[in-house]
Amino acid sequence: MKIATVLRNDDYTREVEQALKEKVGAASNTCSFVEGPNDEPDMVISIGGDGTLLEAVHQYGFKPAYVGIHTGHLGFYADWRPEELDRFVHILLEEQQPYIAEYPTVACKITTRNGETHDKWALNELVLRNNSLSTLVACVYINGTELETFRGDGLIVSSPSGSTAYNKAVNGAIVHPSIEAIQLSEIASINNQAYRTINSSLVLPKHHEVELIVMNPQIMVGLDREQGVWNDVCSITCRVGSEKIRFARYKKLTFWSRVRNSFITG
Ligand code: NAD
Numbered sequence: 009m010k011i012a013t014v015l016r017n018d019d020y021t022r023e024v025e026q027a028l029k030e031k032v033g034a035a036s037n038t039c040s041f042v043e044g045p046n047d048e049p050d051m052v053i054s055i056g057g058d059g060t061l062l063e064a065v066h067q068y069g070f071k072p073a074y075v076g077i078h079t080g081h082l083g084f085y086a087d088w089r090p091e092e093l094d095r096f097v098h099i100l101l102e103e104q105q106p107y108i109a110e111y112p113t114v115a116c117k118i119t120t121r122n123g124e125t126h127d128k129w130a131l132n133e134l135v136l137r138n139n140s141l142s143t144l145v146a147c148v149y150i151n152g153t154e155l156e157t158f159r160g161d162g163l164i165v166s167s168p169s170g171s172t173a174y175n176k177a178v179n180g181a182i183v184h185p186s187i188e189a190i191q192l193s194e195i196a197s198i199n200n201q202a203y204r205t206i207n208s209s210l211v212l213p214k215h216h217e218v219e220l221i222v223m224n225p226q227i228m229v230g231l232d233r234e235q236g237v238w239n240d241v242c243s244i245t246c247r248v249g250s251e252k253i254r255f256a257r258y259k260k261l262t263f264w265s266r267v268r269n270s271f272i273t274g
Pocket of ligand 1: 059060062082083085132133169170172174175233270
């Protein structure tokens with residue numbers, strides 16, 4: 009098995025990676041550590057936080073299985089603590105097939121006014137905001153039906169596993185990742201006698217599409233950790249991605265235990 013690691017940039021995380029490599033090296037000659045996506049690893053171990061895992065999936069894409077070791081506070085995606093390294097290495101090298109949890113992604117197409125299209129995707133969410141403190145204005149179409157003209161701070165289109173991230177902070181619903189859906193949520197919409205939005209999060213099934221027609225000349229688009237300023241965007245279309253991110257699960261930790269551990273028991 010070929011394994012790659014993606015690390016948060018701190019000394020403790022590098023120490024944990026060193027310990028992992030030594031333990032695996034001492035116990036196995038069938039596992040090898042490789043350097044980058046060109047080496048086509050079977051497994052990518054992210055050591056750090058949820059942000060490190062998001063970085064890992066964008067670096068390595070849909071092919072490998074991912075495992076997270078959290079070296080900071082408890083992460084939503086990461087299952088393992090550094091103190092459990094011996095147990096993790098033992099289970100990994102027993103070569104028992106882990107349970108593979110597949111998490112849906114958000115597929116997005118950004119179209120500029122000159123007709124260029126850019127295909128993007130996110131494991132957590134796409135965030136659309138105006139690139140200044142003034143109001144974002146976007147017409148929202150669901151499957152070609154005009155729903156509203158949104159005015160406010162921004163819009164989030166999240167995946168099920170991203171529903172517990174930024175989406176949750178704006179009171180979006182938590183969606184189990186076995187449900188292939190995307191969720192459109194508002195950030196501080198303007199609702200008064202002049203302007204009206206639905207003011208509820210919308211959950212869209214597979215094959216349904218949300219189209220955001222952008223009125224601002226310059227916008228900010230966030231895709232998980234990455235954010236960029238875009239000029240002259242005409243529209244952004246989002247749907248459930250055709251590919252999923254695969255997590256290798258060696259622990260019996262359900263999605264709802266993750267929710268409890270992250271938000272209730274701490
Ligand atoms: P960060 O360092 O600002 O961390 C944001 C927090 O979100 C961390 O506590 C992280 O553990 C948590 N998080 C990330 N993905 C999660 C998920 N799927 N479920 C539950 N919690 C999750 O930024 P980062 O580490 O680079 O993570 C990027 C993510 O931060 C974005 O994808 C976005 O979802 C989230 N974010 C949240 C808010 C908010 O809650 N108000 C604002 C901006 C970004």
